[in-house]
Amino acid sequence: MGQFIPGKAARERKILKVSQQEMDEPLRKMLMQMQGFEDYYVCPMISKGRLLGVVEFFQRKKLNHDEEWFNFLETLTGQISIAVENANILSEIQSAKEDLLLAYDQTIEALSFALDLRDKETEGHSQRVTELTVKIAEKFRIKGEKLRYVRWGALLHDIGKLGIPDNILLKPGPLSSEEWEIMKKHPEYGYNMLSRVEYLLPALEILLYHHEKWDGSGYPRGLKGKEIPLSARIFAVVDVWDALTNERPYRPAWSKERALQYIVSQSGIHFDPEVVKIFLEIMQNKI
Template identity: 50%
Template sequence: MIKPYYRTVLIYLIFALLWIYFSDALVSSLFHSAEMITRVQNLKGFAFVGCTALLLLFLIRADLNRIEQVSQKLRQSYDQTLKGWVQVMDIRHKETGEHSLRVTRMTVRLAGLLGIEGDELTYIARGALMHDAGKVGIPDAILIKPGPLDQDEWVIMKEHPVIARDLMRDIEFLQPSIDIPYCHHERWNGTGYPQGLAGEQIPLAARIFAIIDVWDALSEHRVYKQPWPEDQVLLYIREQAGIHFDPGIVEVFLDNYPEIKAAAKQPSIF
């Protein structure tokens, strides 16, 4: 099969040769004076430029459309691979069913309500899906310990955002999605980890996800705790506005809570 760029050149070459041959023959048969032939040849040159421009536009656009279709399929393949890998991680963490997909869908809905769209929304979705990627480097004895962690264990556990950053930053496909895995444990008042960022120093994607992540952690059964009642979870999130969470995002979350919660079970880009 001829490669697209060779095909484009070949089509252009054939068109140009046919144009020159038949147009010259037509001009010679219709006009006989040197002045008229010269005038028509000039017009023929302008027509050739216009026609070849349209031809190249058609050929290049067709090739770009094919490239975009292949790229789209490749991106979908990457996303499906991430989804499968993350679901395996959820099993290892002993999380409730589809934890990562659930928080991803809710995060995407909250981000959309905040006006985020296009590629930025896709980056947020991937970041939410990969939020616990760094826990791959945490021993099971700490990760799924049924009781509270001691001080030394917490030091190790708090390394998982850094592990996630190191894991993702050398993968070009995932670089725009690092903010959530690396920064979702930062707190609005600066007492979080791993960097101790405060306020709007914390990337927006991480501020959005932090609310969803805490909501899910409190609402669902974990190996170390029972689920909280829903009203108690929402009260806690409200109380943590300006302490743990961005107060503006908390307001949007609470104002649209039924819609955001429903998104957990609805189809999405993941």
């Protein structure tokens, strides 16, 4: 600010005109000499009273411009200033949105981690199923904001278990029929818990429907086939796979081969056949 001709125009907030001979800034003087520029104009860019920078004009022909031409130059610079200001505002909005999304991500991961701490039986489960669910979703060309909702839904899928009593959730053996009926309420508990959070609504498909089955025998709504949202159909396969291949207090982990055979056997019964197909393609590269 205040350095050479451009800095002076910025400080004084007015249009300045200098000839090649009057130019006092070495780099611009050399440029004018090499390119044959005779005159130089510099206009401060001001929007809403705030200085944004300067616009520089170089002219090869020496002309005596009248007041109308200077008014035009001032108007042109004003339009450039508005455009730059709008671009800055858009950039700030985008940056704020990205910061907000990061905060959402971190909050959701913290909630997921809190559930894993409560239910040691499934420690690490949410992170594992989320990673694989996202990979399969990408194969179905789910991307951008929709993929983010899939990720959030996978991380939060069992949040409803916070409403399940410890004597049922942490029971080290098979549940009784009465206990099982209570456990089956966790998808609706999770949905009711988070549906008041507007930004999470698109992510709640997985929470509510990941225990639905392709043949209509699942819960809580008994949906069938493509009535079940795609994200929940994808997650259902991944959830069962992870449950089978990791140890539980009431049974040892299955081998990957045995678990794969089970997944295939449930294609068209528990699982969407198309999802099973994509799942198998991905698992071939992992096993």
